[in-house]
Amino acid sequence: MESLIIPILILALVGAGVLLAARALGRREAKDRPGSAPPPxxxxxxxxxxxxxxxxxxxxxxxxxxxxxxxxxxxxxxxxxxxxxxxxxxxxxxxxxxxxxQAFRPAAPEQAPLDEDDDTPQRFPYRYRAIASKGDVTREVSSNMLNDEIYGRIRTLAKSGDTEAAATALTRHSDISMKQAREFIALLGD
Structure with a gap:
C-alpha cells in the first residue's frame, strides 16, 4: 500500500496542474473572443x-x-x-x-443642460455641503441644489471680485438669505 502513495500524489499534482492550465486558457480565450464585452x-x-x-x-x-x-x-x-x-x-x-x-438624468436626451442663467436650479438627490472659514469664523451652506460644478463657479466669481454675482448665485442654489450669502462669499474672496 505504501508503494501506491507516491504515484497517487504525482497523479493528483498532474491533475491539479492540468485543471489550472485549462482554467487559465479558458480565461484567455474568453478575453480574445469577438463580441465579448470590453473590460470596464x-x-x-x-x-x-x-x-x-x-x-x-x-x-x-x-x-x-x-x-x-x-x-x-x-x-x-x-x-x-x-x-x-x-x-x-x-x-x-x-x-x-x-x-x-451623480445627479439623476432621465434616459430621454431632451433635457436641457443646466444653464448659469436658468432661474430654476436643478435639485440633486443628495445634500452638498460647502464650508468657508477664515480665522475663528466658519460658515456652512448645505443644499441639494449645489454640486462641485456650481460651487466651483461661485468660488471663481468670488475670487475674481464679483461678490454680488457669487452671492446671487449662492442664494439661487440654496435656501439662505442674501445677507448670509454675502457673509459666506466674504470668506471665499480672500
Whole structure:
C-alpha cells in the first residue's frame, strides 16, 4: 500500500496542474473572443456616470439614501438586484457612486443642460455641503441644489471680485438669505 502513495500524489499534482492550465486558457480565450464585452473603465468618474445611467429615478434615490446612511452592503445589494450585474461590478459601481455623486438624468436626451442663467436650479438627490472659514469664523451652506460644478463657479466669481454675482448665485442654489450669502462669499474672496 505504501508503494501506491507516491504515484497517487504525482497523479493528483498532474491533475491539479492540468485543471489550472485549462482554467487559465479558458480565461484567455474568453478575453480574445469577438463580441465579448470590453473590460470596464478604470476611471471612477466614468464608472459612476455609467452606473447612475443604469438606474431609474426611484432606484437612484434609494441607492443614495443607503449610501448617505452608511449602509454600503444594502446599497450594493440594491444595485446588484436593480441592474443584474455581478457582485464585484456592483461593489465597484456603488463605490464610484459614493465617491463621485451623480445627479439623476432621465434616459430621454431632451433635457436641457443646466444653464448659469436658468432661474430654476436643478435639485440633486443628495445634500452638498460647502464650508468657508477664515480665522475663528466658519460658515456652512448645505443644499441639494449645489454640486462641485456650481460651487466651483461661485468660488471663481468670488475670487475674481464679483461678490454680488457669487452671492446671487449662492442664494439661487440654496435656501439662505442674501445677507448670509454675502457673509459666506466674504470668506471665499480672500
Amino acid at each position: 473603465s478604470r476611471d471612477p468618474v466614468e464608472l459612476a456616470r455609467t452606473a447612475a445611467a443604469k438606474l431609474n429615478q426611484e432606484q437612484h434615490r434609494r441607492l443614495y439614501a443607503l449610501i448617505a446612511q452608511g449602509q454600503a452592503m444594502a446599497a450594493i445589494k440594491l444595485y446588484f438586484e436593480s441592474t443584474g450585474e455581478g457582485l464585484r461590478a456592483s461593489r465597484d459601481a456603488v463605490g464610484a457612486l459614493a465617491a463621485h455623486p
